[in-house]
Amino acid sequence: MNVTPGTTAGHGAASITLEGIRKRYPDGTEAVRELSLEVKAGELTVLIGPSGCGKSTVLRMINRLIEPTDGRILLGDDDVTRVDPVALRRRIGYVIQNVGLFPHQTVAANVATVPGLLRWPRQRTRDRVHELLELVGLDPGQFGRRYPHELSGGQRQRVGVARALAADPVVLLMDEPFSAVDPIVRTRLQEEFLRLQAEVRKTIVLVTHDLDEAVRLGDRIAVLSEGGRLEQYDSPAALLGSPASPFVREFVGADRGIRRLAVTPVTPEVLDPLPAGDPVDLPAVPLGGSAYDALGALLTSAAEHAVVTEDGRPVGMLSRSRLLALGAPAD
Numbered sequence: 422m423n424v425t426p427g428t429t430a431g432h433g434a435a436s437i438t439l440e441g442i443r444k445r446y447p448d449g450t451e452a453v454r455e456l457s458l459e460v461k462a463g464e465l466t467v468l469i470g471p472s473g474c475g476k477s478t479v480l481r482m483i484n485r486l487i488e489p490t491d492g493r494i495l496l497g498d499d500d501v502t503r504v505d506p507v508a509l510r511r512r513i514g515y516v517i518q519n520v521g522l523f524p525h526q527t528v529a530a531n532v533a534t535v536p537g538l539l540r541w542p543r544q545r546t547r548d549r550v551h552e553l554l555e556l557v558g559l560d561p562g563q564f565g566r567r568y569p570h571e572l573s574g575g576q577r578q579r580v581g582v583a584r585a586l587a588a589d590p591v592v593l594l595m596d597e598p599f600s601a602v603d604p605i606v607r608t609r610l611q612e613e614f615l616r617l618q619a620e621v622r623k624t625i626v627l628v629t630h631d632l633d634e635a636v637r638l639g640d641r642i643a644v645l646s647e648g649g650r651l652e653q654y655d656s657p658a659a660l661l662g663s664p665a666s667p668f669v670r671e672f673v674g675a676d677r678g679i680r681r682l683a684v685t686p687v688t689p690e691v692l693d694p695l696p697a698g699d700p701v702d703l704p705a706v707p708l709g710g711s712a713y714d715a716l717g718a719l720l721t722s723a724a725e726h727a728v729v730t731e732d733g734r735p736v737g738m739l740s741r742s743r744l745l746a747l748g749a750p751a752d
């Protein structure tokens with residue numbers, strides 16, 4: 422299988438190209454009418470859209486759990502419809518909502534599933550399981566021997582991610598991976614997952630219903646409407662800043678200004694000069710930090726300005742009005 426080495430992609434990450442894919446189920450349902458989309462190697466694309474718009478169908482066509490009726494799907498330069506589907510699935514990690522761990526196997530055995538199928542030597546598998554459990558924040562000595570029912574929902578979710586990464590797949594597909602856990606655990610898992618992705622840099626397609634999750638995790642977000650129609654494919658900031666259609670505008674909602682602040686960094690262009698004297702009793706926010714966090718600091722202190730710092734040194738002032746303007750829609 423060809424891989425795109427590139428500087429941004431992780432080891433063994435491949436781009437995914439969907440070319441005019443279509444899925445018509447045997448009962449005549451046109452789940453996906455025609456969809457073309459490219460996910461760059463090492464990037465995370467989120468598929469989002471109303472229930473029944475075809476997100477899971479698209480995801481499952483990539484690893485051929487569902488066969489497309491038409492169109493091509495490429496991993497790197499390889500057409501996935503031309504390779505053996507079982508071999509293909511071993512190269513593609515797949516994480517689903519309720520994880521699907523084998524209940525009668527230990528955590529270690531669950532993580533070792535694909536290396537086992539690939540007949541890795543025992544020691545290599547053991548080392549890999551150890552490494553992965555550490556990577557997802559579970560102590561291998563403590564958790565390796567447990568069974569899935571002896572874990573919390575969040576821990577099970579981590580084991581699901583470790584299992585999907587076990588054989589160093591070229592691509593990771595995730596269908597509502599964090600939706601089965603409560604909002605606080607969910608946010609923590611998302612943060613940990615972002616750290617993990619910064620390390621492993623896989624090409625990831627993630628399906629979610631949750632716009633905040635999409636904005637937090639996605640390098641790019643694909644908004645789909647009924648029949649797998651691609652309404653917009655953009656970075657979170659571009660999607661929130663300039664929705665391409667009334668459908669997208671309604672979908673991203675009235676509070677998109679706030680969401681937009683979360684993906685907008687505080688940059689030198691929005692700063693006012695420092696005042697002559699030392700600014701006292703003003704909140705300090707870091708250059709490059711999120712505008713959302715800066716707004717939080719201003720609201721908490723009831724100040725009109727924050728001091729923006731770089732390496733602990735004041736470099737400019739940020740006013741409340743400038744900050745709010747960053748969240749204002751461009752249209």
Ligand SMILES: Nc1ncnc2c1ncn2[C@@H]1O[C@H](COP(=O)(O)OP(=O)(O)OP(=O)(O)O)[C@@H](O)[C@H]1O
Nearest residue numbers: 446447448450452471472473474475476477478479
């Ligand atoms: N096996 C099937 N046979 C017939 N129709 C199906 C089948 N599987 C899914 N569908 C239909 O295809 C459409 C897309 O389903 P899909 O599960 O891909 O949507 P989704 O966007 O993932 O939905 P949700 O967000 O609710 O999980 C829906 O109308 C669904 O009813």
